[in-house]
Amino acid sequence: MRNPLFSTRLTRLLGISHPILCGGLMHLADARYVAAVVNAGGMGFITALSFPDQMKFREELRLCRELTSGKPFGVCLSVSRRKEANDRLPRFVDTLLDAGVRIIETSGHSPDIIAPRLKAAGCTVIHKAPSVRFALSAEKLGVDAVTLVGIDGGGHPGMDIASSFAMAPLASERLKIPFAIAGGIGTGRQILAALAAGADGVLLGSRMLAAAEIWAHPEYKQQLLRLDERDTRLVLASFQNNHRVLANDTAKMVADMEAERIAEIERYLPLMSGALTRNAYESGDLREGLIDLGPAVAYVREQQTVEQIFDDLLDDAKAASDRVQGLTATSGNPRARRLA
The missing domain is CATH 3.20.20.70 (Aldolase class I)
Structure with a gap:
């Protein structure tokens, strides 16, 4: 120390x-x-x-x-x-x-x-x-x-x-x-x-x-090294619940639904599942899940x-x-x- x-x-x-x-x-x-x-x-x-x-x-x-x-x-x-x-x-x-x-x-x-x-x-x-x-x-x-x-x-x-x-x-x-x-x-x-x-x-x-x-998968960590301050986005503002996440496939789907003004939260719940996020940490596949991430990943x-x-x-x-x-x-x- x-x-x-x-x-x-x-x-x-x-x-x-x-x-x-x-x-x-x-x-x-x-x-x-x-x-x-x-x-x-x-x-x-x-x-x-x-x-x-x-x-x-x-x-x-x-x-x-x-x-x-x-x-x-x-x-x-x-x-x-x-x-x-x-x-x-x-x-x-x-x-x-x-x-x-x-x-x-x-x-x-x-x-x-x-x-x-x-x-x-x-x-x-x-x-x-x-x-x-x-x-x-x-x-x-x-x-x-x-x-x-x-x-x-x-x-x-x-x-x-x-x-x-x-x-x-x-x-x-x-x-x-x-x-x-x-x-x-x-x-x-x-x-x-x-x-x-x-x-x-x-x-x-x-x-x-x-x-x-x-404890997350080595490939998850390896992918972090390739990201910069532009690789996050805010979603779920339409539900008064800003969520800053990795700009991946799931985040794009949520953003597109919000842009279409889809207001039924039930339509979003499968994409918001914590199981998807945990699976990303376990598998190293970061395409799916709302994966918490901020621009400090650039460091x-x-x-x-x-x-x-x-x-x-x-x-x-x-x-x-x-x-x-x-x-x-x-x-x-x-x-x-x-x-x-």
């Missing part, structure tokens, strides 16, 4: 060395990946809803605890706008609390249905929000931190079309709690820029997809371990910091230095 370069409210809140969160990644964020993030000095979150039952989820928590040698790690709980889909959340909360997990990332809709119980159990809760206004609402609920996800974020970045770097200075003025930003971030230069803009850290998703600890240029990715990010952040210091008015002007 590299020595810390930055100390922020977020690193202190979570007891981590680097202001880097690695969140989300439905189907992919398992114990081995999350443990690698934690061991590299960041914070990762096992996606609870990736697992079919509580037994498998419990086993994954046990394995992560073992791989991190007892260091804290996180769990991501997604709150659906469909009430019936949230009926399983209390069971996941029971299991994670019994396993001693106390760092929780919530995403999707308002965490009001689970936040009070989590806070009463002594959890640190970080909520993903698509805009500053929703972040403020989460702050009022008593969450400990928020992650602002800009429109460049892979997955579901919300309907407020704003970039994370547009929101960061606003959030620094309006929020009292620590916050990270996410969406399109894949370099150390951007980490430094996020901190300069007032954020306490960043959250990475697409940048981490080719990590050695991600995925080789397959590396999580620790190697972190090392590159931190080296890049240090180089950017040195460059900025060298750009000050007094640094390159002898006369200005004398006057100073």
Whole structure:
């Protein structure tokens, strides 16, 4: 693990060395990946809803605890706008609390249905929000931190079309709690820029997809290396559910249906199936499925371990910091230095 370069409210809140969160990644964020993030000095979150039952989820928590040698790690709980889909959340909360997990990332809709119980159990809760206004609402609920996800974020970045770097200075003025930003971030230069803009850290998703600890098929990772920032698209805006995904055959079919103003959600459901996406990860065939992906995939240029990715990010952040210091008015002007 590299020595810390930055100390922020977020690193202190979570007891981590680097202001880097690695969140989300439905189907992919398992114990081995999350443990690698934690061991590299960041914070990762096992996606609870990736697992079919509580037994498998419990086993994954046990394995992560073992791989991190007892260091804290996180769990991501997604709150659906469909009430019936949230009926399983209390069971996941029971299991994670019994396993001693106390760092929780919530995403999707308002965490009001689970936040009070989590806070009463002594959890640190970080909520993903698509805009500053929703972040403020989460702050009022008593969450400990928020992650602002800009429109460049892979997955579901919300309907407020704003970039994370547009929101960061606003959030620094309006929020009292620590916050990270996410969406399109894949370099150390951007980490430094996020901190300069007032954020306490960043959250990475697409940048981490080719990590050695991600279980997906090698061909899936190999194809990521050939993509750039133009290879994603937004779909499902007509259903008030922006979804940024790989621009593949399924995404084109969905976009074409929306262009034809097909309004029956039932027509889309076969294309939205999570089974299609999981099959893409398992087989390496990326033609089918709505596969979460953001433009930060452009920074995925080789397959590396999580620790190697972190090392590159931190080296890049240090180089950017040195460059900025060298750009000050007094640094390159002898006369200005004398006057100073």
